Amino acid sequence: MTTMSGNGMTLESSKKYSYWGGVWDRLRKNKLAMVSLVVLFIIILCCIFVPIFSKYTLSEVTMADRDQAPSAVHWLGTDNIGRDLFTRLFYGGRVSLGVAVAVTALECIIGVILGSLAGFFGGKVDTAIMRISEIFMCFPFLMICITLQAVFGNSIRTLIIILSVLSWPSIARIVRGQILSLREMDYMEACRALGISNKRQIFKHLFPNVLAYIIVYITLSMASVILTETSLSFLGLGVNPPTPTWGNLIQEARNLYILQHKWWYWVPPGLMIFLSILCFNILGDGLRDAIDPKMQK
């Protein structure tokens, strides 16, 4: 018994190091993924430190400076009431990225818990959770978001709750599938034979093996939440101005005059959305390739 657990410990700890170390090594060789990582890092740093490097505040209105084209003073020009658009761009990034982080965290908590329960206990629990997730997956997603926002009023908090409640089924299904296949493996058989408690089985023996898939999902989910939030804000049904997000900054371009003559209103936020989604997607793909050795060629 002691030798067995001793062996298990050394095996586990050496595997842990080589496993994540190996993932990082493989990821580092993927140039595209590394570039994406750097770009994301820069965007996130800019959003965090915008109050430090920008002379202007979020809602500082200077009517004398209104409607200016990009210049040395206002790098991306000003809007029709004289707010600095460069500053608003990165404050908007704070909201867009913040919402994405919050939604991804919440949906993963809900999804991982429900998915593990379904996979681990099987039977009726599994059937019930999977039926519910099927109902959630059949919702016409954007439409339901629109409807819910209309009913509950659009604040950032309701937006976060709505998006995470609507999107947990995918991660729940991934976790469930993984646990179902892991459950049949010999080492889990050994766990059950040794009488290890359910809680310990889930957290010590199943969860670390599912973690890699969750991390990949988190990266890809960031991209899709950014897209959903900006789409809703663009429609005027997500985050309301004066709070800027990349989505409602672009909304200005629904005015044909601005669309035609003032690119600095809508092209920079569009590019930021595009870049961050692109980088999260590439990073997610890179992580998946790095984590799943079967995909290695």
Add this chain to the structure above:
Amino acid sequence: MKNYIIRRLLQIIPVFLGILFILFFIIDKAPGSITSNIMDPTMTPELKAALQEKLDPSLPFYVKFFNWLSEAMKGNFGYSFKHYRPVIDVIGDNIGCTFALSLVALIIAMLIGIPCGIISATKQYSLVDNGLTVLSLVGLALPTFFFGLLLLKVLAVDMKLFPIFGLMNPLNAKADFWTKLGDQAYHLVLPAIVLGFAEIASFMRYTRSSMLEVIRSDYIRTARAKGLSEKIVIYRHAFRNAMIPIVTLIGFRLPGLISGAVMTETIFSLPGVGKLSVEAVSTRNYPLLLGINAMLTLATLFGTLVADILYAAVDPRIKYH
């Protein structure tokens, strides 16, 4: 097969009712509830009184739901005050545009996405493959609304190649059928490109990974070993099996297409269901919102159903149980 289809159809009913129940529950909680403006002003007073009784806001929630459901089954989804017409007619007027737009986008996506995916897979890691992969990443990352605005600015506003908004030139209102059809098609070119672009990317990625998986299998090596030409190996042997997961993709892309259509219609001011629902939200037109949601939920459910049936039809190894 027939039993399988019937059983799958029956499975849809509880899911559909469940979604409707949740939808009704949500909208019932809204200020200025659905029941307050469901009446058609042209109704006779007796009918009005009967409906009033049925939809009394003080009734318990589940009673209201079943009353609404029984009216909806008869085709009465309520009355849209903004349009002075029943909801069902308003939706009927707008669904054609959404349907045409989604269908054209789907066809564009398949016609371009699938061949690109095959080329990408057969020439893995070549320059063409890398180029197409980068393009598909761009396609997936470019938000519909931003791409739409860019095309609108460059092609419609600056170069004046395409109309800026709407589905028809008002000058053509009295023209003959074919002129009208041509005009509408012309108006749909840009929106369909915008909506199709992201779909091309997802079809391409799916086809590529599906083809790669099949190409590595033993029977393809056998086919090559027999000395068959590469064309026959790829298109006759590999492609048929690779198509199986792609077929299901068509059904599963339906919700995404609908979401994309909402955005596209808003940008190009097309008279479709998407634009209608955004308007319904801002005017608190709850009967219309509920009607649209019910319709689109049904469409999504049928999409998955069609995907499942196609899957079973294409792959004889699937057992219908």
